Amino acid sequence: MVPVCRGVGDLDSIFTFNGVGTFLWGLLAEGRSEGELAAFVARRFAVNEDAALADVRNFLAELVEVGLVQPV
Numbered sequence: 001m002v003p004v005c006r007g008v009g010d011l012d013s014i015f016t017f018n019g020v021g022t023f024l025w026g027l028l029a030e031g032r033s034e035g036e037l038a039a040f041v042a043r044r045f046a047v048n049e050d051a052a053l054a055d056v057r058n059f060l061a062e063l064v065e066v067g068l069v070q071p072v
Contacts, residue, residue: 015066020045024059028069034060 027037038053063069
């Protein structure tokens with residue numbers, strides 16, 4: 001992921017996602033809620049919903065922090 005708001009040569013602006021992050025990014029593009037994201041993660045990766053929700057919240061917080069998404 002390379003945000004267009006930064007310079008092309010700015011390597012600090014290049015972000016990579018693991019498999020779960022890539023999965024979540026796709027769901028975010030569909031406009032899914034935090035709860036929906038957690039439910040999808042819990043089912044797809046066989047983790048309990050509390051753990052999935054905590055991971056989703058951390059992921060979303062990191063995306064907000066670096067400016068890739070905005071809370072609505």
